[in-house]
Amino acid sequence: MSSLTDLTLSQAVRALRQGQVSSRELTLAYVERIDRLEPALHAFLTLTPERALAQAEQADRRLIGWRNDPALPLPALLGVPIAVKDVLCVAGLPCTCGSRILENFVPPYNATVVERLLAAGVVILGKTNMDEFAMGSSTENSAFGPTHNPWDPERVPGGSSGGSAAAVAARLISAALGTDTGGSVRQPAAFCGVTGLKPTYGRVSRYGLVAYGSSLDVVGVLSRDAEDAAAIFSVMAGHDPLDATSRDIQRPEIYLEDQFDFSGLRVGIPQEYFISGIQAEVETAVRDAIHTLETLGAQVKPVSLPHTEYALPVYYLIAPAEASANLARYDGIRYGPRISAKALLDVFRHTRGEKFGAEVKRRIMLGTYALSAGYYEAYYGQAQKVRTLINQDFELAFESVDVIAAPVAPSTAFRMGEHTDDPLAMYLEDVFTLPANLAGVPGLAFPVGFDRQGLPIGMQLMGPHFREELLLQVCHAYQKVTDWHERQPGI
Amino acid sequence: MSLTLEEVEYIANLARLQLSEAEKSSFREQLSAILEYAARLQNLDTTGIPPTSSVLQSLSVLRRDEPRPGLTTEEVLRNAPEAENGQFRVPLVLE
Numbered sequence: 001m002s003s004l005t006d007l008t009l010s011q012a013v014r015a016l017r018q019g020q021v022s023s024r025e026l027t028l029a030y031v032e033r034i035d036r037l038e039p040a041l042h043a044f045l046t047l048t049p050e051r052a053l054a055q056a057e058q059a060d061r062r063l064i065g066w067r068n069d070p071a072l073p074l075p076a077l078l079g080v081p082i083a084v085k086d087v088l089c090v091a092g093l094p095c096t097c098g099s100r101i102l103e104n105f106v107p108p109y110n111a112t113v114v115e116r117l118l119a120a121g122v123v124i125l126g127k128t129n130m131d132e133f134a135m136g137s138s139t140e141n142s143a144f145g146p147t148h149n150p151w152d153p154e155r156v157p158g159g160s161s162g163g164s165a166a167a168v169a170a171r172l173i174s175a176a177l178g179t180d181t182g183g184s185v186r187q188p189a190a191f192c193g194v195t196g197l198k199p200t201y202g203r204v205s206r207y208g209l210v211a212y213g214s215s216l217d218v219v220g221v222l223s224r225d226a227e228d229a230a231a232i233f234s235v236m237a238g239h240d241p242l243d244a245t246s247r248d249i250q251r252p253e254i255y256l257e258d259q260f261d262f263s264g265l266r267v268g269i270p271q272e273y274f275i276s277g278i279q280a281e282v283e284t285a286v287r288d289a290i291h292t293l294e295t296l297g298a299q300v301k302p303v304s305l306p307h308t309e310y311a312l313p314v315y316y317l318i319a320p321a322e323a324s325a326n327l328a329r330y331d332g333i334r335y336g337p338r339i340s341a342k343a344l345l346d347v348f349r350h351t352r353g354e355k356f357g358a359e360v361k362r363r364i365m366l367g368t369y370a371l372s373a374g375y376y377e378a379y380y381g382q383a384q385k386v387r388t389l390i391n392q393d394f395e396l397a398f399e400s401v402d403v404i405a406a407p408v409a410p411s412t413a414f415r416m417g418e419h420t421d422d423p424l425a426m427y428l429e430d431v432f433t434l435p436a437n438l439a440g441v442p443g444l445a446f447p448v449g450f451d452r453q454g455l456p457i458g459m460q461l462m463g464p465h466f467r468e469e470l471l472l473q474v475c476h477a478y479q480k481v482t483d484w485h486e487r488q489p490g491i
Numbered sequence: 492m493s494l495t496l497e498e499v500e501y502i503a504n505l506a507r508l509q510l511s512e513a514e515k516s517s518f519r520e521q522l523s524a525i526l527e528y529a530a531r532l533q534n535l536d537t538t539g540i541p542p543t544s545s546v547l548q549s550l551s552v553l554r555r556d557e558p559r560p561g562l563t564t565e566e567v568l569r570n571a572p573e574a575e576n577g578q579f580r581v582p583l584v585l586e
Contacts, residue, residue, distance in 0.1 A: 104570070105570050106569070106570065108562055108566040108567075108569065109562070201546050201547065202546075202547050215544075215545060215546070241554060244552040245545070245547065247547065310531070310532060310535065312528075313528060313529040313531060313532050314532065316525060316528075316529065317529055317532075324506060328507075331507070332572060333571070333572075333579050333581060334567075334570065334571055334579060335570035335571065335572075336570070336572070337572060338572035338573065340582075341582065342582060342583070343582060343583070344581055344582050344583070344584050345507070346509075347581070347582060348507040349507050349508060349509040350509050352506075352507055352508050352509070353508050353509030353510060354509070356508070358514075361508055361510070361514070361518070362518060362521060362522070364506050364508065365499070365502050365503065365506060365508070365518055365522060366522055366525060366526075368502050368505050368506040369494075369498075369502050369522065369526070372502065372505060378533065379526075379529065379532075381542060382532050382533065382535075382537060383529075383532060384542030384543050384544070385537035385540045385541070385542050385543075386532055386535055386537060386540075387542070387543040388540050388541055388542065388543045389535070389537070389540060391543060391546060423521050423524075423525065424521075424524055424525055424528060427525075438543075438546075439546060440546030440547065465546075
């Protein structure tokens with residue numbers, strides 16, 4: 001008999017409805033596993049077992065009521081435990097963003113995605129660890145200590161949604177919310193061997209998501225497979241009047257076919273993503289996965305995204321510029337701790353100087369510089385123009401292909417401490433994930449193999465705006481004929 | 492592209508960040524390296540290319556200007572390090 005924590009989210013939904021398991025039993029199984037494995041992983045910043053069990057018992061009463069009277073409404077995800085990245089507001093729970101400057105902040109309201117998931121009946125078991133303010137690619141920038149990769153605790157889980165990815169990979173939770181500004185869902189998904197969806201910019205409300213780069217930030221999902229990602233995505237997507245950039249298009253109702261018809265599906269392979277310097281095993285695994293799509297009937301053809309090499313410098317001007325404005329609000333006045341001083345200006349300087357971590361300060365400095373008088377046009381202005389060229393690359397490519405397949409990251413999970421002294425080397429980790437954020441297109445990362453050291457390898461599919469369903473469908477069909485996504489770390 | 496210490500101090504002041512001498516020196520080095528890397532953007536001819544302000548079209552979103560319930564004063568002040576009489580308390584701004 002396999003453990004309850006082996007059930008995927010979608011399997012758990014079915015088992016709960018059929019009464020094979022109760023939400024309380026399922027939640028307790030995760031609580032027990034977290035008790036055992038969390039000390040070695042540090043995937044969570046806040047755990048809420050009591051609150052979760054109360055939610056679970058409420059869900060169980062509703063499930064019993066529904067089984068007695070199937071005419072009663074039944075929320076889509078009733079009774080399933082999930083976790084939330086600590087950058088999304090859950091009313092009454094701390095929301096630290098992995099930062100000392102918000103260590104005592106308790107939001108009085110829910111993010112829209114949290115509100116929608118709670119309305120769909122989920123049980124929230126905790127808030128997950130992350131790089132401070134989502135700035136990082138390893139979760140080593142958390143002010144509360146790093147998360148460890150379940151496949152090798154001496155390696156990073158990726159970032160910034162590293163806690164969510166590690167928790168899903170170690171089966172401490174069935175699925176978790178993440179956010180992706182430059183790859184922060186997809187890269188940790190690849191490093192931890194899980195499925196990670198970054199939706200189209202504007203498809204999911206950002207209300208209640210603590211802002212980093214507002215023209216890039218998207219709420220996403222880390223899950224065990226495409227079916228689970230689809231289940232959560234279809235609940236949380238959709239227009240929200242509280243976010244002026246959320247698109248007023250219909251909420252997706254996703255039905256994934258096991259026997260998807262690949263004939264006519266054109267998969268583009270961008271030569272710019274298969275460059276020298278990429279780990280050979282990553283390239284081999286991704287090419288093998290593309291071949292699998294081909295044997296399923298897809299038509300594979302080369303495409304070019306010629307401005308790919310500029311995505312990194314564009315991103316590392318635009319995102320810090322937006323961050324420098326967004327993080328101006330942390331000044332020791334309205335929330336967070338305050339370093340007292342006689343003059344107000346010194347309160348600002350000392351509170352921010354002492355409570356922000358090194359990477360956050362670095363990006364605020366970089367962004368302030370890029371926006372400052374005399375440098376604005378040369379840096380920020382030029383970056384915004386090159387961003388247009390990157391967007392045009394995608395528009396042109398999607399005239400000839402339906403999806404683009406590429407590696408998620410140049411290598412598998414690196415060792416802790418490997419890049420901490422060299423910010424530029426850390427930024428290069430995001431080289432394949434940044435373009436999708438700059439263009440606002442959806443991306444989906446999923447496991448396609450392992451390297452010789454037993455570390456997971458991820459591939460990503462990118463698609464035109466609002467075509468998440470197609471990405472999920474292609475991934476689902478791939479996962480029906482492969483079992484990489486079912487492998488578990490031996491912890 | 493190499494930043495001077497004075498430039499680092501100037502930016503830190505704009506950003507309202509109190510930095511230690513060690514931070515100033517490491518940021519000077521690291522930001523110089525990052526800006527040097529970013530300088531490759533200057534090589535691209537972007538004449539006539541409009542900047543991307545948003546990846547989405549038509550961002551003018553309007554709604555009726557009607558009052559709605561918001562957070563209570565108590566909720567708003569609950570996270571403040573110092574509050575008094577329903578307001579955020581701050582040190583003296585002007586002598």
